Amino acid sequence: MATSRYFALNQFPQGMPRREDFTLHEVTLPALDHNEVRIQNRWLSVDPYMRGRMTGAKTYIEPYELGQPMDGAAVGEVIESNHAQFQLGDTVRHMGGWRDVAQLPGSDIERLPEYEVPPQAFLGVLGMPGMTAWTGLNRIARMQEGDRVLVSAASGAVGSLAVQLAKAAGCHVVGVAGSDDKCQWLEEHGIQAVNYRGKDAAALTDALRDASSEGFDVYYENVGGPLLEAALANLRDHARIAICGLIDRYNDTEAGAGPSNINQLLFRKAKMEGFIVMEHWGYYTEFLSQVAPFVEKGAIDYRETVEEGLESTPDAFIRLFQGSNFGKMLVKLTG
């Protein structure tokens, strides 16, 4: 009898999630239904947006239900199929993550696009994070060659791609990160680096001005908090802020004060816009056709931080909020 081990929330985290908020369950899988496929997961994705699904409230995505299998992006291998389009051994991507074995209708599964890249790249540089970086820069912030571009969380899964895409588009790029080695990595890629550690809004404002005395045309916003205030203080006329995430606040138990200088949007005739990458998924093939060739030839340095084993999934998730991951955080299953 086939079984699946999956994580469920046993309570909604208060503030920073803790390991004990998650429980590993085991379930016996029913026989495959018509058109269903069984998948042995190889790679699980953990992503900051999942924190928003752990509050019990609907934001832009359905919340996780207590005691129910969690989900998320995953890549795995077909081990049983009742669907004509999927054969044993196919490598596929789907949303049945946070578990070792997924059983899904074929309509919820996609074969990986044919590029010469490792399969887990479709959870990162060529998956949702890469598409998020590309969408924010191109479809929201309308990045132009020569723009001065600021990226926060610049060594994270999304930010580390955003800085490289902006650089490749001929922009002057400043990246904000939280450690010396992350800043060094940015500098090695021609990105001017700002270390945010130990800096309040005023010090960040000065640091951004030092990095680009002319200010910024584009701000790719992953963080919020004092960094948003510092960025608002350093906008150029007609600047565009793409709000991809506000990770600074995801674990706050009460609302903090917002930036005191929203009036900069008025003075700079600037735009700030939130977006959800899912609404732009119709452009995924356009994104792939632009970015995948760069990835194939090694022109994009995408980093991965890998935890091993299903049991480590909650720890991998929690590490996202400690700033200890570099690039895409993944869980590798060896089952």
Next chain:
Amino acid sequence: MATSRYFALNQFPQGMPRREDFTLHEVTLPALDHNEVRIQNRWLSVDPYMRGRMTGAKTYIEPYELGQPMDGAAVGEVIESNHAQFQLGDTVRHMGGWRDVAQLPGSDIERLPEYEVPPQAFLGVLGMPGMTAWTGLNRIARMQEGDRVLVSAASGAVGSLAVQLAKAAGCHVVGVAGSDDKCQWLEEHGIQAVNYRGKDAAALTDALRDASSEGFDVYYENVGGPLLEAALANLRDHARIAICGLIDRYNDTEAGAGPSNINQLLFRKAKMEGFIVMEHWGYYTEFLSQVAPFVEKGAIDYRETVEEGLESTPDAFIRLFQGSNFGKMLVKLTG
């Protein structure tokens, strides 16, 4: 010998401007130069944006200089002309306000457009405030028929036009104002009214939800402060916020905290954009052709609050920040 009496700032106001920040001066005018025109002003405009010119710092417009003649929009009558295109008795609009007699090059003067409206309408409903209302709704917020539209400072010079333009475009309109008679005026025009007096951000949030349980597609923002926070809490998906002004903060001597719920832009995939009407002035004739016929036939109820006499100009300006004006604040000169 012709003279001109003009106002100058003798100090930059700290917080709310006071009468003693302004001094009336008199100057003897030189003989008219080639292409110059002398104008007896009949109507002076005072506008909230002028507060931003009283800080000594450049925002989106040059600051007033201490001791130098202030300026602003005005309508007057040509009393002497060395310019072929202007004759004695012509009614013209120009930026030589805050004074009784203006002397300007003809290139800085425009004849009033030919519509059957009182001349001071070109300082209000068909001038900068009207153009500002129209631009924010149409060019920034991309208002569509059927949208749910929220307007703050809804009885002010700009807001009172924004609510009527939105209503005429087939939108459901909620206006926020600060007194019972202003709210009554709104209700008489089919605008749902919310009185902001005595309400903090939480109470305003509830009041806006009561006024439109479905939330808002468009927020025309003139105010800032707790009302912006309440509006952010009541956005619909893909809402657009046009930031026209943030009058709540113009007189603050230190920066206040911003809205604690900027994350709503992300959850609602919403856009917030500041604009300066001057950058859209190329659309002025389009605005006029759409709005002036309504004004001619009395279909737009534009209000004026009129102070008499040049000496009252600073008082008229200060009243803008006390919420005591209704519609366009004007100074009428009888010289």
